[in-house]
Amino acid sequence: xxxxxxxRSTDAATAPRLTGExxxxxxxxxxxxxxxxxxLAEWTGHAPALEEDVAxxxxxxxxxxxxxxxxxxxxxxxxxxxxxEERAFRNIQLVEQPNGDFAQTIARQLCFSLAQExxxxxxxxxxxxxTPIRELAxxxxxxxxxxRDHATEWTLRLGDGTEESHARMRRGMAVMWRHTGELFAxxxxxxxxxxxLREQWxxxxxxxxxxxxxxxxxxxxxxxxxxxxxxEGVHTEPFGFLLAEMQHLHRSHPGATW
Amino acid sequence: MTTAPPAxxxxxxxxxxxxxxxxxxxxxxxxxxxxxxxxxxRATLVRQIAQHAHSEIIGMQPEANWITxxxxxxxxxxxxxxxxxxxxxxxxxxSAAETLGVSRDELLDKLxxxxxxxxxxxxxxxxxxxxxxxxxxxxxxxxxxNQVPLCRxxxxxxxxxxxxxxxxxxFHQRQxxxxxxxxxxxxxxQRAMAQDAVDRWWWPSLMxxxxxxxxSAHSAQSMAWKIKRHSNDELRQRFxxxxxxxxxxxxxxxxxxxxxxxxxxxxxxxxxxxxxxxxQVLKGNGPCNEQRISQRRRAHExxxxxxxxxxxxxxxxxxxxxxxxxxxxxxxxxxxADRTAAPKGAPAS
Numbered sequence: 038x039x040x041x042x043x044x045r046s047t048d049a050a051t052a053p054r055l056t057g058e059x060x061x062x063x064x065x066x067x068x069x070x071x072x073x074x075x076x077l078a079e080w081t082g083h084a085p086a087l088e089e090d091v092a093x094x095x096x097x098x099x100x101x102x103x104x105x106x107x108x109x110x111x112x113x114x115x116x117x118x119x120x121x122e123e124r125a126f127r128n129i130q131l132v133e134q135p136n137g138d139f140a141q142t143i144a145r146q147l148c149f150s151l152a153q154e155x156x157x158x159x160x161x162x163x164x165x166x167x168t169p170i171r172e173l174a175x176x177x178x179x180x181x182x183x184x185r186d187h188a189t190e191w192t193l194r195l196g197d198g199t200e201e202s203h204a205r206m207r208r209g210m211a212v213m214w215r216h217t218g219e220l221f222a223x224x225x226x227x228x229x230x231x232x233x234l235r236e237q238w239x240x241x242x243x244x245x246x247x248x249x250x251x252x253x254x255x256x257x258x259x260x261x262x263x264x265x266x267x268x269e270g271v272h273t274e275p276f277g278f279l280l281a282e283m284q285h286l287h288r289s290h291p292g293a294t295w
Numbered sequence: 296m297t298t299a300p301p302a303x304x305x306x307x308x309x310x311x312x313x314x315x316x317x318x319x320x321x322x323x324x325x326x327x328x329x330x331x332x333x334x335x336x337r338a339t340l341v342r343q344i345a346q347h348a349h350s351e352i353i354g355m356q357p358e359a360n361w362i363t364x365x366x367x368x369x370x371x372x373x374x375x376x377x378x379x380x381x382x383x384x385x386x387x388x389x390s391a392a393e394t395l396g397v398s399r400d401e402l403l404d405k406l407x408x409x410x411x412x413x414x415x416x417x418x419x420x421x422x423x424x425x426x427x428x429x430x431x432x433x434x435x436x437x438x439x440x441n442q443v444p445l446c447r448x449x450x451x452x453x454x455x456x457x458x459x460x461x462x463x464x465x466f467h468q469r470q471x472x473x474x475x476x477x478x479x480x481x482x483x484x485q486r487a488m489a490q491d492a493v494d495r496w497w498w499p500s501l502m503x504x505x506x507x508x509x510x511s512a513h514s515a516q517s518m519a520w521k522i523k524r525h526s527n528d529e530l531r532q533r534f535x536x537x538x539x540x541x542x543x544x545x546x547x548x549x550x551x552x553x554x555x556x557x558x559x560x561x562x563x564x565x566x567x568x569x570x571x572x573x574x575q576v577l578k579g580n581g582p583c584n585e586q587r588i589s590q591r592r593r594a595h596e597x598x599x600x601x602x603x604x605x606x607x608x609x610x611x612x613x614x615x616x617x618x619x620x621x622x623x624x625x626x627x628x629x630x631x632a633d634r635t636a637a638p639k640g641a642p643a644s
Contacts, residue, residue, distance in 0.1 A: 075363065078371075081378050082359040082590070085598025086605075087352065087386050094379035101372050108368075115367050139601045197611060198604025205600070286366045286424055293482050295367040295424075 052109035052169070058226030059167040060111045061127070065224050065268060066156075066170070067107030068128035071118060072276075073149060074100035075283060076136055085139055092187055096146070099180040103173065110169050119287035123277055129267040131216040133276040140195050140202070140209035147188040148213055151241050152220045154181040155234050156227075165228045189245050196249025207251055214254040216273075219265035320521050325451035328394040336520055339513065340450050341395050342411070343522065345402045348388035349413035353406075353587050355381045357421040358430060366424060373470055374427060380463045387459065391452040407592045415573065416503050418581030425478055425485075425492035431471015433493070433500040433538070439464050440534045441504065444524035453522075472541065479546045486546075493542070494550045501565075502573045504531040510570075535563050 055063050077097035084090040108114040131149060136142045157178040160166045166174075195206040221235040243253055266272075287295075312331045319326060326332055359378045365371035389399040405411040416434055421427065442464065445457040478489035505511055505527040517523035525533075535554075542549050553566035575581070 071368075078362045078375050081362060081375065081382075082352075082355040083594045083597075085594070085601035087382050087389075089598075089601075090355070090382040091379055091386070094375050094382070098372060098375050098379070101368065101375070105368050105372070118368055119366075139598070194605045194608040195601070198608040199600070201600050202604030202607075282363050286364050290366070290482060290484060293366075293485055295370055295477060295481075 052106075055110040055167055055169060055226075059170070060226075062167065062224050062226030063107040063110040063170060064117070065127040067104045067111070067117070068126050069132050069149075069153075070100040070107065071104035072126070072128045072279070073132035073145075074098070074104060075279060076132065076134075077142075077146075079136055080142065089139075093142075096184050096187065099177075099184065103177050103180070106173050107170070110167075115287065119284045123272055123280055124270040126270060126272065126276070126280075127268055128272075129216070129219045129222075130265065130273050130276075131213060131220065131267075133267070133272060133279060134213060134216055135275050137209065137212060138205060139191075140205035141212050142209075143188055143191045143195060144206065144209035144213040146184065147192050147245065148217050148220065148242070150181055150184040150188050151245075152217075152234075152238050154178065154185050155237055155241075156229070157181055159229045159234060160227060163227075163229060167226060170227070192245055192251075193249045196246070196251045203250065206249065210246070210251065211254045216265075219267055222265065222268055224268075320449050323447075323449075323521070325454065326449050327451045335516070336522075337395055339517060339520070339522060340453065341392055341397055343517075344388055344392040344395070344453055345397075345405070345411050346413060348385050348392060348402065349406045349411060350417065351381045351385040351388060353413040353417045353591060354434075355385075356587055356590055357417055357419070357583075358427055360421050361424060361427050364424070370474070377431075377467050377470065380467070384460050384463070387456040391456045394452045403595060407588070407595060409579070409588065412577075413587075414503060415576045415581060416499050417587060418576050418583045419495070419499050420583050422495075423488050423492060425475065425488040426496070428471045428474035428478065428489065429492035429496040431467050432475055432541070433471075433496045434503070435464050435468040435471060436538065437500045437503040437534050439468060440530050440537070444530075445522075447521075447524060449521040472545070475545055475547065489545075490547055493547050497550050498568065498572075499576075501531055501534070501568055502570075502576075504528075504534065506570065506573070532562055535565050539563055 054060075074097045077093050077100070080093045081090055081097075084093055104118075105114050108117045111117060131145060134141075134145055157174040160171055160174040161178060163171075192206065195202040195209075197203070221231040221238065223229075223231050239253070246253055313333065316326070316330070316332060316336075319330070326336075355378050358374065358381075362371065362374050362378065365374050389402060392402060393399065402411065406413065416437075421430065439461060442457055442461050446454055446461060448454040448457065475489050475493070478485040480486075505514075508514060508526045508528045511527050514523060514526060518526070538549065539554070539556075551566045553564065555564055557564045576584070579585075
């Protein structure tokens with residue numbers, strides 16, 4: 038590592054730039070990854086076993102890496118992460134939900150990583166998606182397969198573990214479920230068959246939950262009304278606190294290099 | 296050592312066992328888990344490795360404290376990776392301790408009960424972002440000075456764990472140094488933040504080498520067993536000599552008016568350490584003792600239902616695999632759940 042701050046890595050300096058819808062797409066996927074990474078990192082030092090401190094940090098790092106690459110297509114990664122106001126963030130509400138207990142974290146992770154894996158795969162297969170995002174998808178799809186596997190294994194352990202863990206996992210799914218309605222809201226710049234992806238997601242989710250002796254909660258599945266709005270910059274109350282904590286130090290030293 | 300009697304016999308062995316052990320240590324051979332070893336050697340290793348493992352996992356707290364506030368995404372990634380490494384070091388070290396016949400759960404219980412220690416340095420708070428750099432540069436630097444000789448420790452599993460740990464620690468130390476360098480070359484406020492952190496972490500870092508040689512309870516025997524290779528005071532002196540030029544390159548001052556080069560000794564003289572503070576922090580009166588151990592206990596207690604679920608699920612799976620019909624009522628398998636094995640099903644890195 039060179040002594041000077043190399044925050045703008047050569048990768049970022051030479052990264053391809055996207056504009057218009059492509060940039061909007063990169064920002065949406067980047068915000069999802071950044072905010073979920075942040076939530077998962079909050080577990081570090083608090084996890085139920087050392088193995089999970091390692092695993093959750095690992096997933097957090099993968100997502101942070103994805104966010105940084107996506108931001109590099111749009112502009113300066115730190116300006117994007119630290120200097121935007123809440124209403125300018127485009128992540129879905131699911132990823133900003135507080136960790137809750139371990140079951141809620143796993144429920145959030147299962148819903149998200151199943152969806153993210155399907156989306157990365159579809160992006161990889163679609164010549165109409167922006168090339169830089171497709172190039173990232175090639176790497177991200179492998180990482181996300183591991184995240185999905187981790188969440189699946191824990192859903193099985195908790196759902197089909199003890200009475201208490203079963204009840205907590207059921208509750209975890211119920212808590213997160215209301216925020217899954219916008220997982221497959223169309224992303225401008227990514228011309229994918231979102232309705233078909235959502236069907237695949239539901240099928241995969243149902244299979245995991247069935248094996249875990251759990252059911253799909255009611256709600257968006259029955260085409261009921263679902264909360265949403267993250268893609269338009271409308272977030273839930275806990276998100277403001279997350280940003281306050283995340284941005285405080287950076288904003289306290291305008292123009293400083295770290 | 297392959298000729299020793301079975302490890303199961305831990306009673307004071309016939310003198311030839313002791314002689315074989317002594318000869319192996321003298322010949323710089325590694326003692327392995329199945330070799331005979333004196334009870335006191337085993338107990339010393341358990342105490343030291345456990346303390347080391349506990350230090351890794353308690354040490355995650357002061358730094359994880361800053362993950363959510365890291366001021367750039369690059370720094371955030373580096374910090375998450377570092378704290379993750381510490382959890383990994385905890386895992387290697389608990390595994391090394393397990394080769395001596397104790398379980399991770401037993402050791403964690405002792406940590407939570409306060410009957411086993413962790414490095415008292417982690418009872419100091421991380422108050423600013425610069426503290427993350429100071430911990431990397433000074434605390435990890437002191438740890439490396441202590442630990443590099445442990446790579447040649449007479450007990451094989453500990454020595455091998457230390458080789459891997461030292462490689463990662465030296466990376467952390469460079470990252471800490473580089474973080475402070477960025478601050479020291481930054482704005483006036485950043486520079487002041489860096490100096491303040493070094494002012495607060497310097498003396499506690501010197502205390503990390505333990506009490507002076509004439510007051511060190513375990514030193515002589517550990518040196519004879521080649522668990523320890525150098526005295527506390529010698530290692531402390533080495534650390535000071537390494538840090539002085541590094542502080543100069545950083546453009547930061549070490550907070551010791553008595554610190555100066557001694558031409559005659561070819562080493563730096565430095566001021567008196569406040570051993571009363573060390574002893575108070577060790578006794579539990581440091582600024583964060585209560586906070587650190589409470590957080591650890593809370594994480595462990597709040598995670599109990601998760602670990603139980605993992606064990607119960609593993610037992611159900613085993614039952615299904617062994618049952619001829621492929622199905623058995625999950626909770627009646629009669630096979631004891633393996634608490635430590637269950638979470639290992641999770642991918643570790």
